[in-house]
Amino acid sequence: MTDAAPRRGRGRPSRTETEAAPATRDRILEAAREEFSERGYEKTSVRGIAKAAGVDSALVHHYFGTKEQVFEAAIEVAFAPALAAPAAVEEGPLDGVGERLTRFIFGIWENPATRTPLLAIVRSAVNNETAAAVFRRLIATQLLRRIAGRLDLPDAELRAELAAAQLVGVAMLRYVIKVEPLASAEPERIIGRVAPVVQGHLTNP
Amino acid sequence: MTDAAPRRGRGRPSRTETEAAPATRDRILEAAREEFSERGYEKTSVRGIAKAAGVDSALVHHYFGTKEQVFEAAIEVAFAPALAAPAAVEEGPLDGVGERLTRFIFGIWENPATRTPLLAIVRSAVNNETAAAVFRRLIATQLLRRIAGRLDLPDAELRAELAAAQLVGVAMLRYVIKVEPLASAEPERIIGRVAPVVQGHLTNP
Numbered sequence: 001m002t003d004a005a006p007r008r009g010r011g012r013p014s015r016t017e018t019e020a021a022p023a024t025r026d027r028i029l030e031a032a033r034e035e036f037s038e039r040g041y042e043k044t045s046v047r048g049i050a051k052a053a054g055v056d057s058a059l060v061h062h063y064f065g066t067k068e069q070v071f072e073a074a075i076e077v078a079f080a081p082a083l084a085a086p087a088a089v090e091e092g093p094l095d096g097v098g099e100r101l102t103r104f105i106f107g108i109w110e111n112p113a114t115r116t117p118l119l120a121i122v123r124s125a126v127n128n129e130t131a132a133a134v135f136r137r138l139i140a141t142q143l144l145r146r147i148a149g150r151l152d153l154p155d156a157e158l159r160a161e162l163a164a165a166q167l168v169g170v171a172m173l174r175y176v177i178k179v180e181p182l183a184s185a186e187p188e189r190i191i192g193r194v195a196p197v198v199q200g201h202l203t204n205p
Numbered sequence: 206m207t208d209a210a211p212r213r214g215r216g217r218p219s220r221t222e223t224e225a226a227p228a229t230r231d232r233i234l235e236a237a238r239e240e241f242s243e244r245g246y247e248k249t250s251v252r253g254i255a256k257a258a259g260v261d262s263a264l265v266h267h268y269f270g271t272k273e274q275v276f277e278a279a280i281e282v283a284f285a286p287a288l289a290a291p292a293a294v295e296e297g298p299l300d301g302v303g304e305r306l307t308r309f310i311f312g313i314w315e316n317p318a319t320r321t322p323l324l325a326i327v328r329s330a331v332n333n334e335t336a337a338a339v340f341r342r343l344i345a346t347q348l349l350r351r352i353a354g355r356l357d358l359p360d361a362e363l364r365a366e367l368a369a370a371q372l373v374g375v376a377m378l379r380y381v382i383k384v385e386p387l388a389s390a391e392p393e394r395i396i397g398r399v400a401p402v403v404q405g406h407l408t409n410p
Binding site: 040055092122123125126127132135136157158159161162164165166167168169170171173174176177178179180181185189190193194197198201 | 373374375395
């Protein structure tokens, strides 16, 4: 064993960079989320993310690869709670699934920390096919199919998507377009009307 | 009465332009719809619209004013059928309003001629506050309030917006994000599930 610094290959991070990797990686991810949120997918560049994170572009490519991969990683972090949600949805009784799902979705939209990356995803997915594909892969396949799997009904996937459509539409009009009175209504007033609809889509005959 | 050509003021369209006004105005509007559809609100310029229509930028300003006003005019044309819809919705029996509204919205989304400007509106409104304000003013106030006015229920506006949210969400997932199986499902399969939900939002106790 030796304490001598290892020789560095060209383009390979230095030992200091390697030791600082988790912090640097998080800083890049945080910068990526902010850049994508503010500018949308198309106007965001790897160079801009690197600059915001105070690192070289090569380091962004080193950790994440292409711009699409940085975007996907940023979405994954933003959706770590979302991807954990179906477990809670699956565990409870099926006749409360509509309310649990509705409350969960409202929770992440009402929290400014999760609302920002969600807005970034929506804005990017609406305007860019690459971002839409990432959205489809992450959300549609993971969140919806897991709920649909619990239903054990014909049309289960379509049902789960129509339930999701109600929630997506409320989010669009309340948080993105900001239509009144929906934008300012108390969450409980909306949840009281929306949760039974989500439940109906999932379990009504 | 004289046939002598009127004197032209600076910046005023020539007599020839005035005679050609309806055709020119329509050509500018058509170009505006296409530019906004393809590029979104932010990347579209009055200069670009003028170029696509084969006219001078000054003529675009002459007919429509600012870029926001061109956008609003383009949306109004795209939504002429949408703004006429509530009449049909109002005229029929209230217990069929959910299905009539759902069929109407599907009709304009399934028709490629109206789908293009709708996509332009959604993409622009999601990314730009000016475009979102135009969307709110035109759609929320005209389409939703007229339906809400028919309901004569407490929370009528919120009910109309939650019904609209179901339709907006279906449109987002089916036509914009293109989540399967929703994107490829037969319209009647979706209408059969969505119309009762829209009806319920509007008239359930």
